[in-house]
Amino acid sequence: MAPRKPSVMRPARDVAVVAFGQTDHLRSTDELSEVEMLMPVLHQVLAATGLRTSDIGFTCSGSCDYLAGRAFSFTMALDGVGAWPPISESHVEMDGAWALYEAWTALQTGEADTALVYSYGKSSPGSVRDVLTRQLDPYYLAPLWPDSVALAALQAQALIDAGETDEPALAGVARRSRADATANPHAQLSGSVAQGDYVVRPLRTGDCPPVGDGAAAVILAAGERARDLCERPAWIRGIDHRVEAHGLGVRDLTDSPSTRLAAERAGVFERPVDTAELHAPFTSQEVVLRKALRLGDDVTVNPSGGALAANPMMAAGLIRIGEAAARIHRGASHRAVAHATSGPCLQQNLVALLEGDTR
């Protein structure tokens, strides 16, 4: 077999995001179970399209047992979906953006025409910085408990050392994100937020995402079905995701080749985008992603405030796709790129290219 060259992947079927809903993202939701947190957004996207659970061709969700603190935590959420009569359904132990990818794949086969995608995460019951150390190499890295902020700080310092950014520029990313978030009623952190003290040098509190709980849901539809359900569908022109090596020592932390490759496959570089929703929990990661996606200053980046305004684990990536799609639904964007990430220092990245119908 010849070596593969990155080339644009043309989907067999036109599939669009036709509805998006999210919770208000909160520091703590002690009074709500995950199901109770999720239910309103499920109802919201179903109501927006007039669909019932039994109309949906395929359902896929993303969540994480390690956040819930129990095995099979997603089974309770399924009860909330109301999977009766039985539904065609699957689950990824990943951010909901990858659940959307699995659902998009199911629609590509033609076996379903509509899909419900949802994801949720509650970080409030534990210390998410510590919890995330459990996803590191269990033999050589996890025993050292390097927390997520510390690893992001390594990346930020590498960027500063390479002359790619500096602390004032990072503070600017934080300031812009929280200012934009004032227009986002779901944001957890918005307005004028002090950069604060160092958490782990060179990252200050302002460079870090808020820790919180939240959920999101999306409905996908194929072809004419999408036009039936939505006045201005956000067509997924391309979607791809790539993973990098796990060991930080073998990666160039100032770059994101996996994001670039996924973007190439998704067709992001064929024509300019007007909007980008980037899943960059730390200010420094926006610097990496802007470079990988070749975003110019004319692109509106994270008008929602991004993950610096609300970062519900397992949902924040799906929310980037939803926010980009919602702008297309509203006519505020024509062509947008959405990005989701997973793992330490942007190890795994998904890129989706969304576009409205040409008017």
Add this chain to the structure above:
Amino acid sequence: MSNSVSNSVSDSMGSSVGKEPVAVVGIGQTKHVAARRDVSIAGLVREAAQRALVDAELTWADIDAVVIGKAPDFFEGVMMPELYLADALGAVGKPMLRVHTAGSVGGSTALVAANLVAGRVHGTVLTLAFEKQSESNAMWGLSLPIPFQQPLLAGAGGFFAPHVRAYMRRTGAPDTVGSLVAYKDRRNALKNPYAHLHEEDITLEKVQASPMLWDPIRYSETCPSSDGACAMILTGRAGAARSPRPPAWMHGGAMRSEPTLFAGKDFVSPQAGKDCAADVYRQAGITDPRREIDAAEIYVPFSWYEPMWLENLGFAAEGEGWKLTESGVTELDGDLPVNMSGGVLSTNPIGASGMIRFAEAALQVRGQAGAHQVEGARRALGHAYGGGAQFFAMWLVGAEPPAT
């Protein structure tokens, strides 16, 4: 994978798109054992993946994407372990998906991978499922603490035993049927070099004399805890044409889920299982599964689930499943062999158990099952279930390419 409501729509649209036929061209398993202390988790999965590549005579560079599945992360104590396993599975620079649908996950993972090929998203996909149960204690990993659940259950057996009892009462099946299943599967395992339990001196009397664990389930009627991995390489028509060995062709595949608990739930024969089988048979053009399917690898973690699933899958009328077992129909030389590999009762790396069913079904129609080969098997069913008998994943594979 569509529900009944949207079937009419998706059928017409599906044919206009035209799915790529999916072929299994490589299969690899580890020797399943209680504890693989000689390898890391990465070493375990890589071993199965390498064997699948060798079987397909392909290299890592031929793989376009990796789809991995496993049961709860607590079983190894690694959160989202696919991130750490990316290197070991040659996934760096490639797409990698991680599926988790409880016990059915091995089957669901294969189906997600199959969709990538069927939807022409990728040409050749490596799919793998594993569990390294020796890293923890699965029974207590499955016993949820307060406040999630009352402290009444100890492991999956505690959950399923009442449903087995309900089946016995409902059908009037003799008490001994469960032991017949266990005796058959453990003997079949002796013919499968990869099976975990190789009980050379097994007798029916020993099964029936083993301690009662969760009444009516005896110790020898339960699955072991295993370390193991299973991998398959899936590809389309072009890839199958280059396959050095006969491929297994996917003729149908489906997933179905229903809630854990609700008024009217039939734990003995869940509707989701019936619907899932019906969808697979529809895709494969099967109208009489008992006659048209030559062999089945069914997820039987406790012996009595063989007759229960025989009914749920339409191989026997309601209340009649135990008669197939009792009369020897499901023996290796019967006319509907079930769990030729020894099944989950002989090998249970939980996350991989569903994929092993799918892979063993494929081995049968490829004629590559060795000493546990069913002669002339042309069509075989792979089945997995999980959660509170609520998640189902199945596929039907054949020796010939699908008709459409």
